[in-house]
Amino acid sequence: MLNAVDNPALTQRKRYYERIAAYNLTPLWEVLHALVPPSPATPIVPAIWHYAEIRDALMESGTLITAHEAVRRVLILENPAVRGQSRITQSLYAGLQLILPGEVAPAHRHAQSALRMVLDGEGAYTAVDGERTVMRRGDFIITPSNTWHDHGNPGTEPVVWLDGLDIPLVQFLDAGFAESSDTDVQAESRPQGDALARYGHNMLPMDFTQTSADPTRVFVYPYTQTKAALLGIARSAPDPHFGHKLRYVNPATGASPMPTIGAFAQWLPSGFETVPYRSTDGTVFSCLEGSGTVEVGGKSLAFNENDVFVVPSWHTYRLQASSDTTLFSFSDRPVQQVLGLWREQKLPKPS
Numbered sequence: 001m002l003n004a005v006d007n008p009a010l011t012q013r014k015r016y017y018e019r020i021a022a023y024n025l026t027p028l029w030e031v032l033h034a035l036v037p038p039s040p041a042t043p044i045v046p047a048i049w050h051y052a053e054i055r056d057a058l059m060e061s062g063t064l065i066t067a068h069e070a071v072r073r074v075l076i077l078e079n080p081a082v083r084g085q086s087r088i089t090q091s092l093y094a095g096l097q098l099i100l101p102g103e104v105a106p107a108h109r110h111a112q113s114a115l116r117m118v119l120d121g122e123g124a125y126t127a128v129d130g131e132r133t134v135m136r137r138g139d140f141i142i143t144p145s146n147t148w149h150d151h152g153n154p155g156t157e158p159v160v161w162l163d164g165l166d167i168p169l170v171q172f173l174d175a176g177f178a179e180s181s182d183t184d185v186q187a188e189s190r191p192q193g194d195a196l197a198r199y200g201h202n203m204l205p206m207d208f209t210q211t212s213a214d215p216t217r218v219f220v221y222p223y224t225q226t227k228a229a230l231l232g233i234a235r236s237a238p239d240p241h242f243g244h245k246l247r248y249v250n251p252a253t254g255a256s257p258m259p260t261i262g263a264f265a266q267w268l269p270s271g272f273e274t275v276p277y278r279s280t281d282g283t284v285f286s287c288l289e290g291s292g293t294v295e296v297g298g299k300s301l302a303f304n305e306n307d308v309f310v311v312p313s314w315h316t317y318r319l320q321a322s323s324d325t326t327l328f329s330f331s332d333r334p335v336q337q338v339l340g341l342w343r344e345q346k347l348p349k350p351s
């Protein structure tokens with residue numbers, strides 16, 4: 001192969017690059033293929049966090065710092081290929097938050113949207129804009145952009161949940177604002193269950209219309225309802241690529257609950273194997289019930305209850321359930337869809 005030493009043309013180019021560098025210029029032709037790849041070339045790699053392996057370390061964080069001092073006592077799930085960047089995919093952040101009995105994570109609000117999925121323990125609550133909800137295992141709870149939120153644990157057990165936020169996306173756009181409240185715990189301005197009663201039963205208040213800028217009023221999607229829906233559709237044949245899978249929506253609009261994060265739940269009966277599939281939205285999965293394996297990027301990752309794994313953009317994957325399995329997942333799909341960028345490919349069944 002030619003190199004700059006024995007090729008005068010390359011030497012000449014290199015000198016030219018050095019000269020123009022003084023003006024903060026660089027030649028496109030050296031980077032074009034990396035900038036405009038023929039298909040997504042993500043630095044993100046498939047990875048799994050086994051809850052049983054990390055639970056002790058997470059509980060130990062409770063002896064080192066209080067939720068109050070930490071503001072949010074969270075261990076970030078960092079994609080191993082981009083350590084130090086506080087992200088699990090290019091656009092999304094994930095973490096495990098611990099709140100001990102008697103603790104409060106003080107009220108604040110920020111531009112970043114958040115979701116919570118309780119994995120371990122019960123008795124904690126989240127309050128969103130003046131309404132509390134008791135957090136139960138498998139409940140999908142959201143904190144839309146700029147809504148006030150605090151978390152508390154008046155119960156008797158440590159509670160751990162998975163946090164999913166659009167932190168890297170907001171950082172990329174340089175659009176992040178945040179503020180702390182004067183009071184650690186928000187005053188309760190609405191009774192518990194109010195939002196779900198008003199907006200979450202295929203009915204809406206008489207004078208309510210939703211504008212696209214408003215966050216969804218439903219901020220808790222109870223697992224009892226999710227599970228009932230999944231088992232309901234499981235009376236029909238499964239989809240070969242998804243099993244029995246539904247997406248969460250803002251019931252007033254049919255759009256994703258938050259504009260930047262889409263979320264999904266799926267039920268795979270014991271022994272079910274999905275047909276290979278890929279999409280451009282790198283996706284975070286958590287196993288709510290059951291166990292199985294995910295084949296992705298030439299690896300086979302075994303998952304159990306409470307494990308979290310990530311499937312990067314445009315990586316073909318297959319799920320296999322070794323017992324009746326419920327998976328929760330989230331991604332930046334609604335962002336890609338609104339920008340006209342989202343693609344999926346349903347591959348054929350391998351012979």
Ligand code: GTQ
Binds near residue numbers: 072074097110149
């Ligand atoms: O609960 O408000 O994991 O602001 C990261 C940032 C959780 C939260 C996180 C946050 C929160």
